[in-house]
Amino acid sequence: MEKINFKELVQALKEKLTGELILPEDLNFEINARIWNTAISQRPLMIIMAENTTDVVQAVKFAVKHQLSLSVRGGGHDWAGRSIAKNGILLNMRRMNHVQVYQNEQMAVVGGGVKGIEVSRALEAYGLMAATPTIGEVGLTGWAIGGGYGPVCPSVGLGVDNILSAEIVLADGTVCQVNENENEDLFWAIRGGGGNFGVITSLAIKLYKAKPFISGMILFNASDAQTVLQAHNQLLTTAPNELAVSAGMMHGPDGKDMVYLAPFWFGELSRGEKYIAEMISFAEPVKADVGPMSYSDMLELQSSFIRNDLRWSIQTRWLHSLNAEQIGIIKEAVNSCSSAYSIVNIHHFHGVSSGLKSDLTPFPLRAPHYMIEIVAAWELKDDSEDQIQRQWAATLSENLKAEALPGGYINLLGPDETEQIKHAFGDNLSRLQKIKRKYDFHEFFNGTAISKNKLM
DSSP states (O other): OOHHHHHHHHHHHHHHOSSEEEOTTSTTHHHHHOOSOTTOOOOOSEEEEOOSHHHHHHHHHHHHHTTOOEEEESSOOOTTOTTSOTTSEEEEOTTOOOEEEETTTTEEEEETTOBHHHHHHHHHTTTEEOOOOSSTTSBHHHHHHTOOOOTTHHHHOOSGGGEEEEEEEOTTSOEEEESSSSSHHHHHHHTTSOSSSOEEEEEEEEOEEOOOEEEEEEEEEGGGHHHHHHHHHHHHTSOOTTEEEEEEEEEOTTSOEEEEEEEEEESOHHHHHHHHHHHHTTSOOSEEEEEEOOHHHHHHHHHTTOOSSSEEEEEEEEESOOOHHHHHHHHHHHHHOOOSSOEEEEEEEOSTTTTSOTTSSSOOOOSSEEEEEEEEEEOOOSTTHHHHHHHHHHHHHHHHGGGEESSOOTTTOOTTOHHHHHHHTGGGHHHHHHHHHHHOTTOOOOSSOOSGGGGO
16 A cells, blocks of 8 residues: 555545544554553554444455455454454454344344453343353454353353354455355354454344353362362263363462362252352362352453453363373473463363264364363563463473364464364364355455465
């Protein structure tokens, strides 16, 4: 793009938009160009605050015509910073956060920029709930189209399993409705294929009758890691669909290593309380703060653990189960970590989504498993700190590799993790690549690179 034409072109674009167009010289540029991960320093050429689908169409057309990269930002919690296009267009979807409830159809239509907590709060008045991310501040769309592990996953399925239809803007500016009867191949692809095909402007999602909910945190000393996590592993082999548990290890407030269990019970309270009591009995807890709460309150509680003043890097692995060796590897890694903020989260997958066919959606791993989330979080002390903390996460990932399943959770894989990305979709990859060529031949969208030339 010639500099002499830039102001003129931008003015023409502004006149076509309902939403705001923000440039680097504007006072609100920096706050809108920043995301939660302070390690991400790249900045866009401009920011478009989309108000509607027409704004999205204009942004896509402008980017394609002038050969600019375009990124889509919902909640802005992609750790790798893919929601910020360096020297391109940042399409901010946050103002498209509507939630339309169709109670009789047990369905809601939500905007492409809505957060999990916004969906949950909107549904409370109807006595309904939906599958959401565990952290309420996370954008629902990006979470859902990449797989969507969550606190009620065993009861209602993954995020991808709860998508009924979508509206998507393609690279040529076409607005497509995708569902089981229209553009069926694209509908299949977006349910797990991530942001590789277009901009999702709205999703229709399944709704469920609200039930009592129990959650909280149980903390144990790190010396009990083997006892607690092996008992946890045994419990989850026969756990009912009402129970989900996030486990893991971290540094406690006093600097001592801790093991934690964060249960999510979605069902009849007295049954849930028995499972909670069993978990508390795994060892002598340092603290057990678990009890009934609303689903929305749980999402807000989880959001409180996300800080916007740290640098972040994440690795992920899939494991069949947790054995003593793997627990030992995790325990040693946490003990050796020099940052007080890093954590290893262990999410278990079972329930209604397990046992489904691996090609039902692009998300292939339907057998019970663990998703390991290796989260390096740190304050920048000097230039060497970034390398130290990223290497910590990479080393733990490598040490778990021997017994890990191929691939990994696509929402957490970084753009350079090509070996894991190759296997993340299993036998569904070639089908995804074919649909990619059909709808985005010039590879304008690259949420997670899936084309053959990008995975060499």
